[in-house]
Amino acid sequence: MRQRVAIAIALLHRPELIVADEPTTALDVTIQAQILAEVQKLCAETGTAMIWITHDLSVVAGLADDIAVMYAGRVVEKGEVAPVLDMPLHPYTAGLIGSVPSRNKRGEPLKQIPGMTPNILRLPPGCAFRARCSRATEVCKQEPPFGEVAPGREVRCFHPLFPETKGEAA
Ligand code: SF4
Numbered sequence: 001m002r003q004r005v006a007i008a009i010a011l012l013h014r015p016e017l018i019v020a021d022e023p024t025t026a027l028d029v030t031i032q033a034q035i036l037a038e039v040q041k042l043c044a045e046t047g048t049a050m051i052w053i054t055h056d057l058s059v060v061a062g063l064a065d066d067i068a069v070m071y072a073g074r075v076v077e078k079g080e081v082a083p084v085l086d087m088p089l090h091p092y093t094a095g096l097i098g099s100v101p102s103r104n105k106r107g108e109p110l111k112q113i114p115g116m117t118p119n120i121l122r123l124p125p126g127c128a129f130r131a132r133c134s135r136a137t138e139v140c141k142q143e144p145p146f147g148e149v150a151p152g153r154e155v156r157c158f159h160p161l162f163p164e165t166k167g168e169a170a
Pocket of ligand 1: 134136159
């Protein structure tokens with residue numbers, strides 16, 4: 001209830017933008033769904049834009065228009081929600097989506113991204129995802145640029161996962 005009140009207070013003065021950091025974490029799924037529906041309705045009514053920071057891809061899929069996937073403090077992929085979730089181009093995004101339990105068949109082990117997130121205070125040179133990425137090559141020791149690789153799709157990667165290369169993903 002306190003989280004609902006906090007969201008209501010945030011919307012009270014009809015701000016142009018709200019940044020909501022994991023606002024529904026620790027809520028049960030039913031309450032979370034109610035809050036998401038309320039927030040969507042209120043934002044549509046007031047014209048408020050919202051940046052919703054979350055680890056929950058189902059929330060993203062149900063709520064957002066656009067998604068920016070972050071790794072080690074930087075945006076690594078950006079685009080409209082449906083194309084990014086349906087066809088991730090960055091290996092980290094693909095790993096995240098691949099590790100959602102419901103995508104596994106019954107009896108199969110859960111998929112996971114190997115390795116650990118690097119210490120953000122001591123990031124290695126080049127691509128921060130390099131130690132965990134099956135597509136890493138020599139060039140990945142350099143800083144990958146962030147740019148448009150397909151219409152409406154921005155990625156920070158030297159070897160984005162276009163459909164013809166999906167079989168090489170982590
Ligand atoms: S830049 Fe290289 S290491 Fe980084 S995600 Fe892309 S392929 Fe992997």
